[in-house]
Amino acid sequence: MKRAVSISIGSSKRDKAVEVTLLGEKVSIERIGTDGDMEAAAQKYKELDGTVDAFGVGGADLGAIIEGKFYPFHSVQKLVRFVKKTPVVDGGGLKNTLENKAPAFLDKKIGDYINSRGRKVMVTVGVDRWGLSKSFVEAGYETVFCDMMFALDIPIPIRSIGGLKTLAAILIPIVTRFPFEWLYPTGEKQEQRTPKFTKWYDWATVVAGDCHYIKRHMPDNMQGKVIVTNTTTPEDVELFKKCGVKYLITTTPVLDGRSFGTNMMEAALVAVSGKGRPLTWPELTEMLGKLGFEPQLQELN
16 A cells, blocks of 8 residues: 655644545555644654655645746755655645646536626635636636735735736745745644634635635635635534635545645655656646546535
């Protein structure tokens, strides 16, 4: 049996292990959280290096991919400094292949509902989900990218993909040198919710992006909203339901009651491939086609 392990600097409360069969190959997928302790995560990678088929980097990104160009997050790179044998992925490949399918999937499944309320999408951090962001724009959605709000706590919306690209060109070389916890909730901070920037949650028909970012500032009233995300636990789904969310779309499959992160699923595909290295985007696309992976829809209210 193949084994893929996601070592996350997120909360250990979200840990999960399941066995699945992908393309006829059994694979164990497991998430291990270190509650914000980056050095503990680095040591766990060191301990398991060479004993598993693929690693996922959870709760952080090794870098940002903008129009095919990779910008490393320097504070996160040290997480994997001890890894010498096992291939490591952070989900960037799936973010730019699997997640691109979400807008077309929405149109196919609930297009009438979205059109009746307005094709308006709020993306929490567009730079983090470049493929998803671009695909919403190409699908004719009015978009607001909240990168300045969610990453830097500056209440300035970005209204176009061109503006997002300009922002990325200016800020990415700077923010990639920040400590990652300045930009993204880690450890216990992932369990905290402080409603903020509610104007844009209220404006949007669809709220898309990383689950932790969405929850971080989500208001109590999300009546009728559509959420597009991944890495949802049963507790996350219950919170969305309680707040009135109408539809929840997860871009990765729901396995044993929860959807795993793109890093975990990409690591599983790397493990199954047997290539001993990260997969190219065309290779991922081919595997996704064979698996028939597509987003999953849950009607919550």
